[in-house]
Amino acid sequence: MRIHSSKDIPRAMNAKMIIFSRSLLILLATCLVLASAVTSGLGHEDSSKNRRVKTVDLVESRGYVAKEHFVTTQDGYILNLVRCTNPLINKGRSGLKKKSVVLFIHGTISNALSFVYKSKGAKPKNYVRYNVTQLGVKSLNKLLAKDPASNSLPFLLMNFGHEVWLLNRRGSPESRTRANGANGTREMSPMDEKLVTSMLNTTICDLIAEGKIGEPVHLISSLLSTISNLRQNIETKSDSDYWKFSLDEQAKYDFPDVVNYIRMISKRNKISVIGQSAGGAITLMALAHEPLIANKLDKVILWSPAVNLGHNSHAKVLPLLNLFTNYIGAVPPTFSEKAIFRSVADSCPTKLTKETICRPMTDMFFGGSNPSQNLNGDAVVNVLNAIGGRELAQFGQTVTFGGRQHYFSFGDAKQNAAIYGTPEPPAYDLSRITLKTISFFGGKSDGLVGSDDIEITREALSVKTDYQLISGRDGLFNHVAFNIDDNLTSLLNIPCLMKIESNILDIS
Template sequence: MKNLLVFLVVAVVGAACFDLFDTENLIKSEGYHTETHYVTTSDGYVLQVNRIPYRRHERSSHKHNRPVVFLMHGLLAASNSYVLLGHENSLAFNLADAGFDVWMGNARGNRNSRAHVSLNPDHARQKFDFFDFSWEEIGMIDVPEMIDYALKHTGREKLHYIGHSQGGTAFLVMSSMRPEYNEKLESVHLLAGVGYMKHFPNSQMSGLAALSNVIYNFALTIGMVELFPPSSDSRSVGRSADSCTGNLGYNYMCDLTGVDQIVRGSGDSEGMFGNYEPAGAAIKQIAHYGQNIKDKTFRRWNFGLLKNLRKYGSSSPPKYNLGLITADVTMHYTVSDTLLDPRDVLAMAADMPNCKVRKVAREDFQHEDFIAAKDSKELVNEYVIEQINAVSGFGR
């Protein structure tokens, strides 16, 4: 993967002043004009949003009413995951070269959005409040507020949403719990969007998930609230594997997320980040997935019996009601995904009133391949662009 290898060499020898998480300069290095925006959420998190408004080597566009496309990354990832394959194959660059106005979000707590108006994520006490969130808050607060920002900035009423993995989870949360946002989405493409867990395919992770609450509570007692915090050396290499050893809590969370597969890659992919560390996440995000894997369901955070009664008015957390999702959704899936079973994809699609499914035409296509495989342009990106053009009437 030529462009990824170039980034690796540049970072290691120190020939550039940016690292792999500096999405703005990664975009510029590929010849695109870019903007970096910051959205302060209603609960004080400062989120970085990256924009590619024009085609490569362009600084303006004569076309009006260009489709606005918002991309949301997966667990332990950041906006850079949509540009790491270089200008020829990366989804964000392919969308920009198709003439679209491309926006990429960063979830709270990752390397690009690790800031708050009053809480310090590195403070011994404040970090507990800063990282007290799961992907529900990302779906309920971060994504809708970034969408509103992009719509206001562009003067548009609707946009197209693309979410990979947890980016799909965030959409399912947002559109079921804040269904008014369905009206702001012209079309939705979920790339291995994780939701239902009835047939979760990884038996090792399923066994570990049974210990989710025990390990999460243990992690809190030893002050562990974040997985893969930034290293002191932004150009460090190979930390992803090292960070998953030597500590029971870290070891468990890495196993539960399948981080070695996602980061290192398998099959035809070279992983999201090659030898680089992931972008980080709150331990609670991972524990929430663990709860749902254990219970074979897709529902809100389980506080325990008494607090559930106070919080939800029931002994068990409510399930997310996908029947409230009315947006035009396409769920892309693969039969070799070790984090999402095709039967759960089909079940989610059946529960959404306006959803279709699409199987990727390579049998060994993996969960991470949607953003990391060399042939993702041919197998995924070109179809997404074609469908956005068809829905929006753009490019005719």
């Protein structure tokens, strides 16, 4: 395996190239957002085009007990945590002592709502009298067949007596403040919002009319032109200082600080973790950076962890993310965030447009899907959000470094040397991880984190793990199906429930 030099990562550019590259960065993000958004609309009436639903409010609307907590990390970022319990168990004060406390960590371009939004009709139930291991898969499926709460793993766990904590990672809308007041939000005028929405809608409509919405070249060129016009018509405001973080800071500071806080409040020695995509990557990176964290964890379940990427031949978008290396800021810019998501939410209003326009476009980025992965745009405003450029860049850098996860490269040998002591950032040594209760779940048609990526990660570990590849309907289960597939109860949630409740992990 050839390890590329950090010289391969973009460095100094002339003025025109910088302007073009940053336009391309925002364009790429918009493409990803468009693709994510129409895929991740979860088909419920909770969203509003005029406001963003808070995580705590949605959980409470289902009848569960939810309380916001805030953790200030060692580097001064303030993170939103929501503690969730079942009012039918311990009067909602906590989960049962004999059950796990479970922390959920979401992926990229998303927030904690992604775990609970597919839960229309969910309500508290008390299943603590059932022994999950003794019941087995068949009986559990029968028990939960008509329970809407089983569509969302956090609610399912609470109904079995577990306490759940939902983390909104730094950069997501509910975690954009810092102790020094230099926050990560900027607003724009209502006139500017209308302009962004109008221009994006016009572009999408033109692509649809020309029958070119699913062609990457035309999609990119058209959106690049739109972004260029937006830059000329809107005076952007920089909030870049807040966004000077990558996955590294979240692994070094956020993960251990959040784990310690939950242990303190819940009065537990150990907690369990479920990490999706970037959330799974951060979990592994944290355990490699500081192996002693393993002593504070019970079970760890990873859904398509975005680590050691690049072995999947379908992940063609990943190398482009290197363009974000020298870009410090939100992607897309926070001033345009609401307008973009509102525009996307209206892009596929009918079943015909969902299947002929939106699904092919999302499949282009995230892998093949099927009609069980419900497409609906009305939840876009809530579930999706801007992300830091450095976080995106680090995914692309992994491909540059031969598919092995490294610390963030600043694209300059001198700057890397000042931070790491070497011209190139060191690799994360996953063999340092000592936790023996790690489970992996992957999607058979995942276009970003493929089965090869997961197997490479498992081989890098010094501990044995188990791995379940989810096929889904027609053998299709892609990167975002973990949140939106109509059959999550049987495909994912029951298997995860059984792993959380098992005393001994089945090792393959």
